[in-house]
Amino acid sequence: MSSQKNEVVIGLEVHIQLTNLKTKLFCSCSNNYRGAEPNSYVCPICIGLPGSLPAINKKAIEFATRLAIALNGNINESIYFFRKNYFYPDMSKNFQISQYNKAGGKAFADGGQITIKLNSHKKDIILNRIHLEEDPARLVHKGSIATSPYTLVDYNRSGVCLIEIVTEPVISSPEEAREFLKQLKSIVQYSEISNLDYEGSVRVDANISIRGHERSEVKNINSFREVERALRHEIVRQKNLLKRGKLLAQETRHWDDKRRITISLRTKEFEADYRYFPEQDLVPIEIDDEFIQKVKDELPEMPRERSIRLRRDYNLSEFDSDNLVLDKDIADFYEDGVNSDASFGPDEYKQFCNWLMNDVSRWLNEQNKTINDTKLHPHQIVDLIKYINEGKITTKIAKTIIKDMMEGFSISEILEKKGKKRISDEKLLNKFGNEVIEENPNIVKDCRKNPKAIEALIGRVMAKTRGQADPHITRAIMLELLKELGIIT
Ligand SMILES: [Zn+2]
Structure with missing residues (x-):
């Protein structure tokens, strides 16, 4: 039994870009911003100019439905979007259009699960919800974020469609997190909604705590591969503090993938800070059973x-x-x-x-x-x-x-x-075979009791010919030679 006080509790929030969409979530700008001239895929909607009106991308609803079905979630029949308010240069209209599962709002789908297998044990990782939201712009720093003399903003990414998958805090180790992400990546690939091998197509936030203590949230882990590392580091950091009798603070931390450490950014902000309220510029979206059935029938x-x-x-x-x-x-x-x-x-x-x-x-x-x-x-x-x-x-x-x-x-x-043709010349192989028998009397002796010892002799012939001896002919020759010597019958 592992001691209760060291029990690790992890919940993940995985943001995935739906890279297989042609256009952004609320406008007709290209979704495929990679390699494009900065700030060339923008319009009044995705840079949030006053008076512009967003319109939902139907294909994004279909893709989200596919994923929800594949993850076994319950799709809500009526959803509407919320504004998540914050002030930051990556969000020019000062709010992000997202979903909110409180104050009358609903996620795109609730529940669902992914079954993982670790050391031949199966475990269901239960999901809390999935929801749709828009990606902010991309901040580009010269060198590292800490030393860059300035920051550039590329709004090509602003408004690209993200789907967020939130797990319940049921993950107990970095290895389980790794297996979960592996399976999730696979399901996304089979659903044909995104290519997660694209740089920047995934971002993970991880909530980590030692049971009974405050949790920290590690933000913006930029690849699935980094998640396991970040979790390992954060768990050790928290355990070390507890060992020294320190209290853990509820805080937001940043994963520095170059130095492989987490750094405190700020004490955790609370939901109230975002002043969520319904997005009045978008009508509620009704998702009926007929639509869900159609997507289900077409699911790969x-x-x-x-x-x-x-x-x-x-x-x-x-x-x-x-x-x-x-x-x-x-x-x-x-x-x-x-x-x-x-x-x-x-x-x-x-x-x-x-x-x-x-x-x-x-x-x-x-x-x-x-x-x-x-x-x-x-x-x-x-x-x-x-x-x-x-x-x-x-x-x-x-x-x-x-x-x-x-x-x-x-x-x-x-x-x-x-020039690595096989050597099938029997005379030549015979010569090597005899040499090997002469040089390895102990192995030859072993062949009397253990028929498998012949493999060691064949291996020696292979070594002499640098792997080029024909294995079938060599075996036949070695059997013949050992028979002649009366070693085997
Ligand atoms: Zn646009």
Whole structure:
């Protein structure tokens, strides 16, 4: 039992840009501001000029409905927007159009959950609500925020559609938070509402406390990857203060991702400070059952259903299929590959999955790339598996050519370039085999009792040929030589 006084309580507020929308939330300016000339995607509405009137983007309502259904939330049938008042250069009209679930207001959807799996334990992370709001402008600093002599404002981002997902404070560790965000990212990708690999497309605020003490809110963590780090740091900071008998203050802190520490910004502001009131320039939005049903019918297959299907169709384990479906592009790649060759069966399905989840994924992680950033084609993995199974290359060689395959080269091209053809000359392999037997009397002795010891001898031949010996022929030769010596029968 963990001691009650050290129990960690975490709640997350995840802001996601709906990057797949064409226009902003309340005007017809382009939603895709990335790479554009600063302040070129603006109009009277999104910079809040007096007299301009916002109008809701219907597609944004559809996207929010998709996500709410995918997260199992209850969509409210009538919603209206609120003004959240604050004064800051990133919000030229001095209020943000958002939703508010008090004072008669309702969130877009209440409840919902995401099931996570950690160390083979399942846990439902319960959601409080999801809601829509507009993104503020982007403040651009020269160098760091602390040392910059001036601040520039780019209003291209002002009015871009955000969806906020708020969890209940039910997350108990940074690892659980990481798994939750992983699943959320996957569901968003499958819902086709956003590409969260875009820089700046996610921002997370985290409420963290040690049970029984005041909580702090760490603001503006700018990537899912940083969340786990920020949480770890903040938990240690709070525990250390408690250990020294200090009181924790309710405050807002900033995550400095360069120094990897949280810094106190201000004592926590309270909701009353925002003076929420209904946005009278927008009519209430009615969402009827017919609309919800239509969106539901058109909802793409979600990761959880896909995982069940992959287990059934390709005989994969739960572990393999759950990992495979996490990134939709990887899962698409997998299915394209294994379906492209009629000779493939359960063994090859498993092999394909292993190559993708091990060597390919590791390389993508190291390079911080997605599968679509590479020139790798599913058919190249099919060829790789066939080359291995036909004994044309060893698994060891296959591992070394993965990087070149990512650049789009075919196996035959790579082998030609590297001169790494297999050695299948039996005379030559016989010579190496005899050398290995002479040099390793102890392993040879082991082969009498343990048939698996032959693998060590084959490994020595591989080493001598720098991995180029044909594994099938080598095995046959070693068996033959050991029989001749009377070691095995
Ligand atoms: Zn605009």
